[in-house]
Amino acid sequence: MKVGIVCYPVKGGSGVVASELGLALSAMGVEVHFFSYALPFRLTGFDSNFIFHEVEVSNYPLFKYPPYTLSLATRLAEESKRVGLDIIHVHYAIPHAISGYLAKQILGADAPKLITTLHGTDITLVGQHPSFYSVTKFSMEVSDALTTVSKYIVDRTKESFGITKEIKMIPNFVDISRFKPDQKGCDRSEFAGPNEKIIVHMSNYRPVKNTADVIKIFDTVNRRLPSKLLLVGDGPDAPNILSLAADLGLKDRVIFLGGQDMVESVLCKADLFLLPSGSEAFGLAALEAMACGVPVVGSIVGGLPELVSDGQTGYLEPVGDIGAMARRSIEILSDTEMHRKMSLNARRIAVEKFNTEKIIKEYYSLYQEVLADG
Numbered sequence: 528m529k530v531g532i533v534c535y536p537v538k539g540g541s542g543v544v545a546s547e548l549g550l551a552l553s554a555m556g557v558e559v560h561f562f563s564y565a566l567p568f569r570l571t572g573f574d575s576n577f578i579f580h581e582v583e584v585s586n587y588p589l590f591k592y593p594p595y596t597l598s599l600a601t602r603l604a605e606e607s608k609r610v611g612l613d614i615i616h617v618h619y620a621i622p623h624a625i626s627g628y629l630a631k632q633i634l635g636a637d638a639p640k641l642i643t644t645l646h647g648t649d650i651t652l653v654g655q656h657p658s659f660y661s662v663t664k665f666s667m668e669v670s671d672a673l674t675t676v677s678k679y680i681v682d683r684t685k686e687s688f689g690i691t692k693e694i695k696m697i698p699n700f701v702d703i704s705r706f707k708p709d710q711k712g713c714d715r716s717e718f719a720g721p722n723e724k725i726i727v728h729m730s731n732y733r734p735v736k737n738t739a740d741v742i743k744i745f746d747t748v749n750r751r752l753p754s755k756l757l758l759v760g761d762g763p764d765a766p767n768i769l770s771l772a773a774d775l776g777l778k779d780r781v782i783f784l785g786g787q788d789m790v791e792s793v794l795c796k797a798d799l800f801l802l803p804s805g806s807e808a809f810g811l812a813a814l815e816a817m818a819c820g821v822p823v824v825g826s827i828v829g830g831l832p833e834l835v836s837d838g839q840t841g842y843l844e845p846v847g848d849i850g851a852m853a854r855r856s857i858e859i860l861s862d863t864e865m866h867r868k869m870s871l872n873a874r875r876i877a878v879e880k881f882n883t884e885k886i887i888k889e890y891y892s893l894y895q896e897v898l899a900d901g
C-alpha cells in the first residue's frame with residue numbers, strides 16, 4: 528500500500544499524530560510519502576519506507592499571499608502520478624483537504640482515495656471563520672472518509688457543518704515504550720529539591736491554551752507546596768506568561784524549556800500535568816503525560832473528559848476556574864496514596880486504550896475499507 532500523508536510541520540498535535548502514524552505505517556511495510564512545507568518536527572531518523580516531499584511555494588511579487596493550497600495540490604497530483612499513491616490522508620482540514628480534492632480532480636479516474644482527519648481547531652475555530660466555512664464543509668463532503676480524534680469533534684462537526692456522512696472516531700495514540708514512567712535519565716534533582724513537587728505544562732502557547740491560568744494555578748499551589756513549574760513548547764503567549772510569572776515573584780520557580788524533541792524525558796519527572804485550555808479536541812499532551820504515569824488537572828472541555836477520568840486519572844474543572852484547579856492540584860500532590868493510584872491508572876489507561884499499536888490498526892482497517900469500496 529502507498530499512502531501520502533499531509534500535515535503541518537510545526538509543533539502541534541496534528542503534526543505529531545500524522546508523523547507518528549506515518550512512521551508506524553512505514554514500520555509495517557507501507558510506503559509512506561509525507562507532504563509539507565518543511566520536515567515535520569517528529570520525523571527523525573531514517574526509514575527506507577518513508578519519503579519526505581517538501582512543498583515549495585512560488586513567491587511571485589504579484590502574490591500578497593502565496594497560494595500554498597495550489598502548490599500542495601500540484602505536488603500531490605504529480606507525486607501520485609509518479610508513484611501511484613493509493614491514499615492521500617490529510618491531517619487538519621484547512622487547507623489540506625481541499626488540496627487533496629484538487630489533486631484528485633487533476634488525476635481523474637486514477638486518483639487515490641482522500642481521507643481527512645479533523646484535529647480540533649479546524650472545526651471549532653478556524654473552520655468557523657466566514658472566509659473558510661464553505662470550503663471546509665465542501666472539502667469534508669467530498670472526502671472519501673472522515674475521521675476525528677474524539678466523540679466531541681464528531682458531534683461538533685455534525686452540528687456546526689451539517690455533515691451527515693459517517694465520521695469515524697479514531698482517538699490519538701502514544702508510543703508507550705517511549706513515553707513511560709521511570710525512564711533512564713529521569714533525574715528530578717536536575718530541577719527540584721527532594722521536598723519540591725514538579726508540575727509540567729506543554730503546549731503551543733496559543734490563546735486557546737489559557738496559559739496564563741497555568742501560572743496562576745501554579746502560584747496558588749506553590750504557596751502551599753513548594754514546587755517547580757516546567758514549561759515545555761513555545762508559542763505566541765509564552766513571553767506574556769513569563770512576564771506574569773516574574774511579576775508574581777516566581778522567576779526562580781518557573782523554568783521555561785521551550786521546544787524540546789525528547790519531551791518524554793521532561794514528562795517522566797513530573798508529579799502533575801496542567802492543561803487548563805479553553806478548547807481541546809483531545810489533548811494529546813495530556814495523553815503523553817498519562818503514559819508517563821502523570822495525573823492531569825485541566826478543564827472540562829471538548830474531548831478531555833474522554834481521556835481524563837475525573838477522580839481516577841486526575842480532575843477536570845470548569846474553564847477558567849483557577850481556584851478549583853489549584854485546589855485539585857494540591858489535593859493530588861499532598862496525598863501520596865491518591866497520587867500513586869492516579870499515576871498507575873493514568874499509565875494503565877494510556878496502555879490499554881491509546882497505545883500506538885491498537886490505534887494504528889484502526890487507521891489501517893479504514894484504509895482497507897476505503898480501498899475496497901472501489
Ligand code: GMT
Binds near residue numbers: 539540646676809
Ligand atoms: O490548535 C492546536 O492546539 C493545535 C492542534 C493541531 O492541529 O496541531 O491541536 C489539536 O490536535 C491535537 C491532535 O489531534 C489534539 O490533541 C488537540 O486537542 C487539538 N487542539 C485543540 O483542539 C485546541
